[in-house]
């Protein structure tokens with residue numbers, strides 16, 4: 001069971017953190033959304049950042065042209081869903097340091113790898129915001145199942161959220177050594193927006209990580225890209 005830090009049980013009366021490693025964050029507007037369970041300062045900061053980003057229309061159009069359909073059109077859309085569907089967010093041990101976050105259908109809870117518990121490192125907080133966004137996609141589906149297309153839809157959404165953070169804060173991620181940053185959120189922003197029209201590196205990475213999944217599902221019908229990742233498109237087929 002994840003441990004909730006009782007120091008922050010009275011979160012709404014806790015003054016905003018002053019010692020961010022980079023830019024100070026805005027007054028957390030998340031307070032206005034009144035999430036009664038929200039006691040953890042790191043999660044509150046991540047949700048606040050998520051609540052305040054919007055996606056670039058051109059980025060959304062770019063994804064659409066790739067056959068990728070993000071379930072939320074802004075960060076606040078995801079935060080509203082979390083509030084309205086009473087999704088909880090907590091830190092917990094995950095089975096590997098490479099699993100940054102997970103959604104538990106039975107508990108309706110998003111778990112963030114407890115390696116990052118109590119982090120006040122700003123790039124990590126933004127990365128947690130992106131992880132929450134991704135898992136909020138799985139929570140919205142509520143089908144306990146995934147597919148290559150579903151992951152494409154959510155990871156593509158992660159890519160444009162990451163670009164929104166870069167636009168807002170500059171490249172504050174490139175010096176981070178944290179896995180959730182360098183093997184997490186940085187990766188997909190690059191892969192989805194690679195100039196290569198065949199997106200070969202994205203296809204390779206998706207094959208490796210998600211190739212075992214079905215290519216699509218009822219909520220996420222497989223696009224050409226998903227079929228290519230699954231290996232059904234012979235022009236993209238590679239043995240092994």
Ligand SMILES: [Zn+2]
Pocket residue numbers: 134138146151154
């Ligand atoms: Zn996923």
